[in-house]
Amino acid sequence: MTHEFSYHAPGSLDEALALLSEYGEKAAVLSGGTDLLVNIRAGLSRPEYVIDIKKIPELKALSYDPEDGLHIGACVTVNELLEYEPIAESFAVLYAAGAELATHQLRHRATPVGNIVTASPCGDMSSPLLCLEAEVVIVSQNSTRRVALREFITGVKTTVLAPTEIVKEIFVPPTYAGAQAGYQKLKRIKGHDLGVVAVALVKHNGSFRIGINSAAPTPLLLPDFAAGTPVEEVQKAAAKAISPIDDVRCTKEYRAFMVGVYIERLMKEVGA
């Protein structure tokens, strides 16, 4: 049973930010709700005010321009992202990872912005967006700031976001548009479970980069590798960077092993 709270659905960003500025830590921002409502129902989150931002038109914005880049508004759902043609055409790694995120029903509510704000080590959007050098656009009543995603997530489910701030959008520069890419995710069963480990690979201009989920407190981005770097060398660099744990899903040794397996598969698949 959920605790009682009051619900607000402001129609403008200004109104939402005013509410957040007033209620601060007593408030929680609701978009897709696929993390927030799970936490509320489990008693892990007990906001007095729930601020639903889905009625704010500008947060639904989704646009791509080869000059300007990709903008993913806070309330764009994962399925909306997957159905947006430039994603399959130009951001293969996002498309592949989005299709792996939870289930069809969940993807109709869950949002890429929510996925990075939750900042789980296994967030499917995180390592692909790290590879694409995404930025997080954060607004509060008095300011707008842009933070690189690699600085936005600070630990297991922690970010630099203040209680009075809202992530307005994720911005992906056009740098890696059209890059060949792949995403491999290990899970015990399709859909219903958290990822055990996942690896993203993006190839670009004579080099390639690798992102890793569920193998450290935060999703990781490895330093770029020159095209033609031997698989073993890449695997060694990854093994050094990760710090996997044992949990109910598998051992740390198995996680480390599978990171190596996926690196080899992706390098073959993408031709890195």
Place this chain on the structure above:
Amino acid sequence: MKRVQFTINGDLYEREIHEHRTLLHVLREEIGLTGTKEGCGAGECGACTIIMNGVPINACLVLAVEADGTEIETVEGESKSGRLSPVQEAFDRHHAVQCGFCTPGMLMTIKDLLQRYPKPSREQIIEGIEGNFCRCTGYEQIIEAVLDATGQLEEKGEIKHA
């Protein structure tokens, strides 16, 4: 408390509801439509799948206030005319129901699947029901029922479980 209204299976409902109540709980306990089930309550099992504004969602992870002004379809709408839908009939023929707890959610997920793919392949059906658990593990019968309902099981011999 907030006053909300939504259309469920074509009928308009207006209710005064608590803001912290999920749509699933309001459907079951305040509207009295108990076809939709609560399994995990965390968006994993799909037993609470309904269609809201044309897309399948987990009703356990939506607040009833969020559904204000929406059009909702639940399993009760499937046989509103007093007759089972073609998919429900195929479920019956293929013994695709054991304990029945996953069935309402399965039916709504399949309804959406057939709107996207009128003749889904076996793989599309498997992919389509990825968000619905059947703990009796009767998936094979469910897949056959969908193939049958969409006219893709011509040979009687293929109906292994009837």
